[in-house]
Amino acid sequence: MTIIVKTVTKIIVGVTFLYGIYIISHGHLTPGGGFAGGAIIAGAFILLVLAFGSDVLKLKAREEGSSTFESLAILGFLLLSIIGLFIGAKVFFYNYLPKGTVGELISAGVIPLYNIVVGIEVAAALITIFLALVIYKEEES
Amino acid sequence: MLVYLLCFALFLTGLYGVLAQRNIIKIVIGLSIMEFSLFLFMVLIGYVRLGDAPILVNGKEQTVFVDPLPQAMILTAIVIGLATNAMLLAIAIRIFRKYGTFDVRKINHLKG
Amino acid sequence: MNSLIPLFVILPLAAAFLTPLVSRFLGFFPKSISLLVYATLVILSILYFRGFGETTLLYKAGGWEPVNGVPIAIYLVLDGFSALMLLIINFIAFFCTLYSISYIKKFTAEPNFYVLLCLMVAGMNGVVLSGDLFNLYVFLEVASIASYALVAFGVEKEELEASFKYQVLGGIASLIILLGIGLVYWTTSTLNIDDVSQIIQGYSGNKIALFIQIMFIVGFGLKAAMVPFHAWLPDAHSSAPSPISSMLSGVLIKAGGVYVLIRLFFNMFSITYEIALTITTLGVLSMLIGGILAIGQWDYKRLLAYSSISQVGYISIGMGIGMMVLATNANRDIAALALFGGLFHMINHAVGKGLLFMTAGSVEYATGIRDLNKLGGLIKKMPITSSASFGGSMSISGLPPFSGFFSKLVIIIAAIQAHYYLVAFLAAGMSIVTLSYFLRLQKNLFTVKPKSEIEQVKEVPFAMSFSMVFLGVMCIALSLLIIPDLREAVITPAVNALFENSNYPVTILK
Numbered sequence: 001m002t003i004i005v006k007t008v009t010k011i012i013v014g015v016t017f018l019y020g021i022y023i024i025s026h027g028h029l030t031p032g033g034g035f036a037g038g039a040i041i042a043g044a045f046i047l048l049v050l051a052f053g054s055d056v057l058k059l060k061a062r063e064e065g066s067s068t069f070e071s072l073a074i075l076g077f078l079l080l081s082i083i084g085l086f087i088g089a090k091v092f093f094y095n096y097l098p099k100g101t102v103g104e105l106i107s108a109g110v111i112p113l114y115n116i117v118v119g120i121e122v123a124a125a126l127i128t129i130f131l132a133l134v135i136y137k138e139e140e141s
Numbered sequence: 142m143l144v145y146l147l148c149f150a151l152f153l154t155g156l157y158g159v160l161a162q163r164n165i166i167k168i169v170i171g172l173s174i175m176e177f178s179l180f181l182f183m184v185l186i187g188y189v190r191l192g193d194a195p196i197l198v199n200g201k202e203q204t205v206f207v208d209p210l211p212q213a214m215i216l217t218a219i220v221i222g223l224a225t226n227a228m229l230l231a232i233a234i235r236i237f238r239k240y241g242t243f244d245v246r247k248i249n250h251l252k253g
Numbered sequence: 254m255n256s257l258i259p260l261f262v263i264l265p266l267a268a269a270f271l272t273p274l275v276s277r278f279l280g281f282f283p284k285s286i287s288l289l290v291y292a293t294l295v296i297l298s299i300l301y302f303r304g305f306g307e308t309t310l311l312y313k314a315g316g317w318e319p320v321n322g323v324p325i326a327i328y329l330v331l332d333g334f335s336a337l338m339l340l341i342i343n344f345i346a347f348f349c350t351l352y353s354i355s356y357i358k359k360f361t362a363e364p365n366f367y368v369l370l371c372l373m374v375a376g377m378n379g380v381v382l383s384g385d386l387f388n389l390y391v392f393l394e395v396a397s398i399a400s401y402a403l404v405a406f407g408v409e410k411e412e413l414e415a416s417f418k419y420q421v422l423g424g425i426a427s428l429i430i431l432l433g434i435g436l437v438y439w440t441t442s443t444l445n446i447d448d449v450s451q452i453i454q455g456y457s458g459n460k461i462a463l464f465i466q467i468m469f470i471v472g473f474g475l476k477a478a479m480v481p482f483h484a485w486l487p488d489a490h491s492s493a494p495s496p497i498s499s500m501l502s503g504v505l506i507k508a509g510g511v512y513v514l515i516r517l518f519f520n521m522f523s524i525t526y527e528i529a530l531t532i533t534t535l536g537v538l539s540m541l542i543g544g545i546l547a548i549g550q551w552d553y554k555r556l557l558a559y560s561s562i563s564q565v566g567y568i569s570i571g572m573g574i575g576m577m578v579l580a581t582n583a584n585r586d587i588a589a590l591a592l593f594g595g596l597f598h599m600i601n602h603a604v605g606k607g608l609l610f611m612t613a614g615s616v617e618y619a620t621g622i623r624d625l626n627k628l629g630g631l632i633k634k635m636p637i638t639s640s641a642s643f644g645g646s647m648s649i650s651g652l653p654p655f656s657g658f659f660s661k662l663v664i665i666i667a668a669i670q671a672h673y674y675l676v677a678f679l680a681a682g683m684s685i686v687t688l689s690y691f692l693r694l695q696k697n698l699f700t701v702k703p704k705s706e707i708e709q710v711k712e713v714p715f716a717m718s719f720s721m722v723f724l725g726v727m728c729i730a731l732s733l734l735i736i737p738d739l740r741e742a743v744i745t746p747a748v749n750a751l752f753e754n755s756n757y758p759v760t761i762l763k
Contacts, residue, residue, distance in 0.1 A: 159421065159425070165417070168421065172421060172424050172425070175425075175428055176424075176428060179428055179431055179432055179435070182432075182435060183431075183435045183438075186435060186438060186439045210438070210444075211435070211438065214387055214434075214438075217387075217391060218431060221391070221394045221398075221427075224394075224398055225394075225398065225420070225424055225427075228398055228401055228402065228420060229417070229420055229421075229424075232401075232405055232413055232416055232417050232420065233417070235405075235408055235413050236413050236414065236417060239408075239409075239410045239413060240410065240414075248414050248417075249414075250410060250411055250414060251411055251414060251415060251488045251491075251492070
């Protein structure tokens with residue numbers, strides 16, 4: 001890619017990543033939440049790979065890393081829900097942390113934690129899909 | 142009433158893409174357009190007259206909100222549509238590698 | 254027992270997502286954890302039958318109680334019909350995993366197979382357990398997407414093409430189902446199955462209810478491969494690896510297609526005569542066209558796939574006759590008998606067709622050929638496979654003392670008692686046609702003189718032959734379900750749960 005694309009990418013990627021984290025963490029106050037924020041973070045990473053080219057060996061190591069992240073995030077999700085079986089009303093998915101006032105950042109019980117875990121999972125999944133397709137194309141040609 | 146007819150017209154556009162196009166990628170895009178027309182239709186179902194976006198903000202006092210349940214359904218359905226599209230495109234890439242063409246009339250080894 | 258219901262969905266999901274992490278260090282981990290999970294779920298569903306027979310167990314996710322009489326939580330409902338389907342799903346999944354311990358060694362990327370299979374079973378368990386419409390859609394999509402990936406598992410030319418066709422048609426089916434769910438929400442502003450059933454009684458003469466029912470028949474009929482929506486099934490089921498073919502053909506088209514139709518039309522909508530006539534007509538067409546097209550097939554797995562279309566037609570006839578008898582307000586015992594025949598045939602077909610696809614995989618594993626013209630004389634070298642194949646074929650054709658005879662007999666008797674003589678005559682006639690093509694299959698595979706290319710074949714390894722022998726024994730043992738004591742314990746709770754559709758609201762809204 002040309003030097004204009006590379007320079008703009010270097011500036012934009014950090015801002016996009018931060019914006020994605022903002023959308024994930026304020027998911028219980030503003031529209032967005034886990035999935036939308038995760039998609040934005042994945043978009044930042046895809047922009048990086050598109051602008052700077054793909055070196056297959058480095059990408060393969062990254063794909064293993066992101067696949068591990070995805071599995072760990074889903075197991076974290078299951079762990080968060082299973083803890084509800086032991087505290088409080090003993091049902092699955094119970095909201096067991098204290099719920100503060102409406103409109104604060106730290107409120108609404110366990111929902112922000114769910115948002116963070118789902119955001120990591122969605123970003124890792126989209127990155128894994130993209131890297132798998134890129135590696136397949138680079139390997140065969 | 143006009144809005145629902147426009148959603149239906151979008152659905153028919155996607156259906157034309159699935160039925161009448163020859164390139165595999167265009168078939169995938171047609172399926173995607175059909176999905177989006179359904180999402181639009183379902184969000185329109187939840188409309189309440191003079192309603193506001195269903196977000197609680199500390200400053201404003203608003204008692205009439207639009208229905209948030211179809212919006213939650215559509216979020217989930219968008220994720221499912223993403224997974225379907227990713228699966229279709231991965232298979233399409235591998236088909237191109239094995240058959241050498243994207244033309245759907247030449248990909249018919251299974252018959253009978 | 255109430256709090257153990259979500260385990261049916263959580264355990265396969267946890268196993269599916271632990272496997273990529275651990276399988277790099279322990280090679281035997283995917284197989285052992287999958288087998289452990291399925292065995293646990295089989296034992297849990299048998300516990301339900303022993304302990305609870307007739308009651309409906311309910312589980313509200315998150316502990317959200319109904320507000321002003323309106324249910325707002327995600328409900329997981331376990332009654333007799335769901336428990337029967339859970340038993341079938343996990344039982345067949347256990348034996349398919351046992352079979353594929355040796356079979357999948359010929360493919361690459363072995364741990365991914367077990368991950369996808371666990372995801373598919375988690376999705377199907379969720380479909381069977383869910384108590385409201387949108388959760389049903391989400392779990393159905395999880396199971397479908399896992400099955401698209403499994404059909405294309407060995408990435409040869411034909412498997413990719415079959416998977417692509419399956420995906421496009423399955424995607425259109427899911428869209429039509431989503432449209433139906435959206436229209437239900439527009440009409441009744443709720444999505445809980447029995448809440449909808451109370452409100453939609455008031456709309457029963459309206460055109461919108463008829464349109465919603467037609468949308469659901471088209472959408473779920475595509476998933477269940479009824480004629481005229483059957484075009485994807487021969488390609489997809491014959492190109493998949495053999496344990497996946499037996500899972501798809503034995504369980505997925507029933508848990509994702511026929512189960513949802515029976516649940517929605519008996520428990521949610523009020524039964525009208527036109528819809529019942531439509532379903533019975535589609536069932537008769539599937540039975541005829543599937544059987545007639547199977548006669549001219551020379552590929553082993555394609556013949557079995559067309560036979561699946563025909564047998565799903567039998568199950569639909571059982572359901573349709575039950576609905577027609579209820580709609581015309583005739584004797585309710587005849588409807589119960591027809592539905593009992595349909596459900597019994599579901600069990601028999603799951604076991605029998607699963608067994609037959611496993612034998613097809615064994616023949617392919619040993620000789621590498623699937624074309625019936627080139628095979629022959631395998632009865633001396635592969636005795637276990639040939640006797641298992643004989644048992645499975647006779648069970649599906651309907652010969653005594655195998656279990657398929659009793660289920661087809663019950664459906665035909667119910668049709669005669671309800672005065673639908675044409676349906677009974679066609680069902681009996683197609684049974685003879687089924688017998689004819691299965692006998693030709695047996696002759697070509699096992700008793701014709703051996704050709705020269707297949708001199709050095711041996712019997713298949715222990716894991717594969719054990720699964721085939723066990724399922725073959727189950728084919729005969731299941732005919733004991735016609736005895737009244739066993740029938741009362743296993744299938745009558747399912748029929749009762751479907752008929753007492755006024756039972757649902759009493760348990761949920763209190």
